[in-house]
Amino acid sequence: MNGARSLLSGLVGAGVDVCFMNPGTxxxxxxxxxxxxxxxRGVLALFEGVATGAADGYARITGRPAAVLLHLGPGLANGTANLHNARRAHSPVLCVVGAHATDHVRHDAPLQSDIDAIARGASGWVHTSGTTRALASDAMRAVEATGRGGGQVATLVLPADVSWSDGGRVAPPRPFPVPSPVSIEALDSVAASVGEGTVLLLGGDALSERGLRAASRISRATGTRLVAERFAARMESGAGVPTVDRLAYLAEQVRPQLAGATTLVLAGAPSPVAFFAYPGVESDLVPDGCAVLELADAAQDVVGALEALAGRLASDVDPDLAPLSPVDPEPGPLSVRSLGAAIAVTLPENAIVVDESITSGGGLKALTTAPRHSLLTLTGGAIGQGLPVATGAAVAAPDRPVVTVEADGSALYTIQALWTQAREQLDVTTVVVNNAAYAILRGELARTGAGGADERAQRMLDLTDPTTDFTAVSRGLGVPAERATTSEELVAALRKAHAEPGPHLIEAIVPPVA
Amino acid sequence: MNGARSLLSGLVGAGVDVCFMNPGTxxxxxxxxxxxxxxxRGVLALFEGVATGAADGYARITGRPAAVLLHLGPGLANGTANLHNARRAHSPVLCVVGAHATDHVRHDAPLQSDIDAIARGASGWVHTSGTTRALASDAMRAVEATGRGGGQVATLVLPADVSWSDGGRVAPPRPFPVPSPVSIEALDSVAASVGEGTVLLLGGDALSERGLRAASRISRATGTRLVAERFAARMESGAGVPTVDRLAYLAEQVRPQLAGATTLVLAGAPSPVAFFAYPGVESDLVPDGCAVLELADAAQDVVGALEALAGRLASDVDPDLAPLSPVDPEPGPLSVRSLGAAIAVTLPENAIVVDESITSGGGLKALTTAPRHSLLTLTGGAIGQGLPVATGAAVAAPDRPVVTVEADGSALYTIQALWTQAREQLDVTTVVVNNAAYAILRGELARTGAGGADERAQRMLDLTDPTTDFTAVSRGLGVPAERATTSEELVAALRKAHAEPGPHLIEAIVPPVA
Structure with a gap:
């Protein structure tokens, strides 16, 4: 059996049975x-950033790696922005990067480049397979590596001759890493600190249903405040789940949120920092004089730790669960607020919501009133993540409807994802919020102290002239689409999309807010 | 003056006065x-690969660098595939990559990543600017670096605080590198070797009009055969220019092309190698027993060397110039052959032709019969180069019509370029050859000896289900579009597009050939 066949057989044996790909020779x-x-299962993407983002979405839903097949250094580079997001999401992702045959490398053919260097941009583990005999075994090490540190990107470079030569043998899977337990000392230390004045910052697996229920019990029993990290890889939300406020995006909004905290307990979340630096503004968002304790990092069993704490501190306390209480959006022209309400009031049971709405997401707080769902967000700040992550999530959970709320500027980064949604007939409803601007940058221009901007600068943040017609682009890529300018139209379009099988796109015309 | 202003002023002073950009905070x-x-001049792109490819196209036409402004590691990664093509084209390109403020880096904010590592994938020069005072001076070194080695990518990493702080000062430009002269010994050695049995392999600047004229005179006077490298950054072609056969893409076609050569003289071209390796096939395409002499590499004055040789060997010989002789395409349904003829017969004077037609380019040999034009090709094999390169070429030469012949699979990589063409109202006519397949990979599947492919493998090479409607996508991005299925329709659409200002797209339906 050749190397390629041993590789695929080995991967399937290890439970890696989906490969998002954009292959070459x-x-x-x-x-x-x-x-x-x-x-x-091979799933074709028309651009590598779609394939890597899909693997991220798949991992966020299943907790297991999908494979991604990429073509040499440029293919890996094209996929790297969404690998960066996957890295920040602690998603296990296995990249297989095809490379020139070992003996071809010295000829410096046109596609030769430094694959290792590019891989270091987002991968925690990189290895070039040297022999066909060892390929499947290398792949088993790579799969294991994807589970380390709470989940990471592992890149296996596959020279063409290693793939095509005979002598491949299947290797047995290695145990997939599990989170390491939190020490008694750490639990004791946090148990002694909870109470009024303490903020429990939840991230990673703490935002699972079990984690949130345990945290809610601790909060009710002790008065500890709960806050969720801003950019969760996956957060359970909606009716029947405890509602937890998320950290704000802007540093100046986070400071009042954390004001008065005397102790900050990190439960699977990193210490809060500003997303960007600004002149004269401190990046560290921990309040002055506030102690910081780490309950668990991304590689540790934060759910077990929270449940142990809840057992100690709140054994007879139930969690505070959100009721089902969506409210119809205000009728008339769409706003950021009515957009969120329309999505919440139409959300099917057990949905997956992918949020890359950037400045148009303010109204999505209404999702806490909607039926129970999983929320996936932009973990690494590299835009163009939403459509691909939704694609992979839908492949991972064919029985769950997926709703993507996507900003116009971000949608255009990886718009090719629509084609894969059409080919695989995935149940994804994409709401592209068209405000015809990089609206966030208008706000950032002021906040960075760059001062006012005249026409020449503003034109670099403006997406009019021409304004993209997303319905035309979507139809061109095989996904039926319509446009909504009022709440009524959006609600009707969402209901129709949820009722019909396969992917749909709705272009929601919303004025910019930033 | 802050750093950013000193940087822009310095760049303009050094003649770098166009910046393709996709900025962030x-x-x-x-x-x-x-x-x-x-x-x-700022030119906005909706995806970084468009910005970097445009800078490549700009450089190929002007011989000078444009700047590219990219947003941190993920933005650089998104632009890296076309930087790879630029590297292979020896295009001078100046990347400015915004980075977190110096003091923000230690906080490992979501967008933090190893920018240097990613930059090494395509840049020959990388430097992080440490102080506002030195920024413009660093930029002058970066501009100079873009001209070294015959042209390369230089990446200047710009921390936000270096950009926003006061204390910037403009630095004087440095002399832009010029090609180094070829030694008398090298000229003597080649002069002694030309004649029957010798092949002069022309690449880089040897494919300029002066280079081709000198080479043609040498050929006529001595019987030396001329062959051009396959993937030229820029090659002059058409009526009034010597016609030179290009190396074939496939190794098995190159071997008969070079068969019988006893000496191969490299004039600005690398030694011929197979694009990919195949089982049991030698990658080196120099015939057995053939001597290889290097007249000039990419950093050397190959035009001067060819003219010196022509002066010695062919002082009274004129070059052989192609006549204007386009032939109408055969009427009826489009084929690869009639596609090329239609483009040639309608080609305006002094056009720029960007060829990323992959398997559909066989008929483009007809361009040698068309009016004089510059031909830009896919230098690095990283697809998604055509639309961006055409965009930058059109910015560089607003008085020259640009025609892009683009494969469907490749077009979808960087389709966002159409939007920039619409915004800048560039005179670009894009012919997307829709054969609804990664047709080249069907051929490669057989050539790599992978054997037959059944449905599951074939589906990864097939672009139907759904077939992209490029006219819809194009209109959605602001570029008027129509579809042509016959030669008559294509000729009419081309004439109309050439007659109207601004960008156009024509979707040409052509059966696959590979």
């Missing part, structure tokens, strides 16, 4: 092996 | 400085 044996290993 | 002061430095 050096990956042809991998592609051909799809016929011999029918348990591996 | 950390670049706001750079954007704001556009108002204060009106000689710097």
């Amino acid at each position: 050096s990956e042809m044996h991998f592609v051909q092996a799809l016929d011999a290993v029918p348990d591996m | 950390s670049e706001m002061h750079f954007v704001q400085a556009l108002d204060a430095v009106p000689d710097m």
Whole structure:
């Protein structure tokens, strides 16, 4: 059996049975092996950033890695922005990067480049497979590596000759890493600190249903305040789940949120820092004089730790669960507020919501009143994540409807994802919020102290002239689309999209707010 | 004056007065400085790969660098595939990558990543500017670096605080590197070798009009055969220019092309190698027993060397110039052949032709019969280069019509370029050849010896289900579009597009050939 076949067989044996891909010549044996290993599902993407973002979305829903097949250094580079988001999400992702045959490298053919250097931009583990015999075993190490540190990107570079040569043998899977337990000392230390004045900052797995329920019990029993990290890889939300306020995006909004805290307990979340630096503004958002304790980092069993604390401190206390209480949006022209209400009031049960709404997301707080759902957000700040993550989430959970709330500027980064949604007939409803601007940058221009901007600068933040017609682009890529300018139209379009199988796109015309 | 303003002023002083950009928060002061430095033209791209590819196209036409403004590591990664193509084109390109403020880095905010590592994937020069005082001076070194080695990518990392702080001062430009002369010994050695049995392999600047004329005279006087490298950054072509056959793409086609050569003289071109490796196939395409001499590499004055040789060997010989002789395409349904003929017969004078037609480019040989034009090709094999390069070429030469021949699969990589063409009202006519497949990969699947492919593998190479409607996508991005299925329709659409100002797209439906 050739290397490629041993690789695919090994991966399937390790439970990695989906591969998002954009292959080229050096990956042809991998592609051909799809016929011999029918348990591996190949999903074609028309741009690598779609494939890597889809693997991120898949991992956020399943907790397990999908494979991504990329073509040499440029293909890896094209996928790196969404690998960066996956890294920040602690998503396990296995990249297989096809490379020139070992003996071809010295000829410096046109596609030769430093794959390792590019891989270091987002991967926590990088290895070039040297022999066909060891390939499947290398792949098992790579799969294991994706689970380390709470989840990371592992990149296996696959020279074409290693793939095409005979002598491959399947290797047994390695145990997938599990979170390490939190020490008794850490639990004791946090148990002694909870109470009024303490803020429990929840992140990572603490935002799972179990984590949120335990945190809610601790909060009710002790008066500890709960805050969730801003950019959660996955947060359970909606009716039947405890509602937790999220940290604000802007430093000046976070400061009042955390004001008065004397102790900050990090439960799976990093210490709060400003997203960007600004002249004369402190980046560290921990209040002056506030102690910081770490209950668990991303690699540790934060859910177990929270449940242990709840057992100690709140054994007879129930969590505070959100009721189902969505409210119809105010009728008339769409606003950021009515956009959120329309999505909440139409949200199907057990949905997955992908939020890359940037400045148009203010109204999405209404989702806490909606049916129970999983919320996936832009973890690494590299825009163009929403459509791909939604694609992968839908592949991971074919029984769950996916709703993507997507900003116009971000949508255009990886718009090719719509095609994959059409091909795979995924149940994804994309709401593109068209405000015809990089609206966030208008606000940032002022906040960075850059001062006013005249026409020449403003034109670099403005997405009119021409204004994209997302319905045309979507139809061109095979996804039926319509436009909504009022709440009534948006609600009707959402209900229709949720009722019909396959992907849909709704272009929501909303005035900019930033 | 703040750093950003000193940077823009310095760049303009050094003749770098176009900046293709997709900025973010950390670049706001750079954007704001556009108002204060009106000689710097900002051109917005909706995806970084468009910005970097445009800078490549700009450089190929002007021989000088444009700047590219990118947002942190993910923005650089998104632009890296086309920087790879620029590197292979020896295009001078100046990347300015905004980074977090110096003191913000230690907080590991969401967008923090290893920018240097990613930059090494395509840049020959990388430097992080440490102080506002030195910023403009660093930029002058960066501009100089873009001209070294025959042209390369230089990346200047710009921390936000270096950009926003006061204390910037403009630095004087440094002399832009010029090609180094070829030694007399090298000229003597080649002069002694030309004649029957010798092949002069022309690349880089040897494919300029002066280079081609000198080479043609040498060929006529001595019987030396001329061959051009396959993937030229820029090659002059058409009526009034010597016609030179290009190396074939496939190794098995190159071997007969070079068969019988006893000496191969490299004139600005690398030694011929297979684009990809294949099982049991030698990558080195120099015939057995053939001597290889290097007249000039990319950093050397190959035009001067060819003219010196022509002066010695062919002082009374004129070059062989192509006549204007386009032939109408055969009427009826489009084929690869009639596609090329239609483009040639309608080509305006002094056009720029960007060829990323992949398998559909066979008919473009007809361009040698068309009016004189410059031909820009896919130098690095990283697809998604055509639309961006055409965009930058059109910015560089507003008086020259640009025609892009673009494969469907490649077009979808960086389709956002159409928006920039619409915004800047560039005179670009894009012919997307829609064969609804990664047709080249069907051929490669067989050539790599991967064997036959059944449905599951074939589906990864197939772009139907759904087939993209490029006219809808194009209109959605602001570029008027129509579809052509016959030669008559294509000729009419081309004539109309050439007659009207601004960008146009024509979707040409052509059966796959690979």
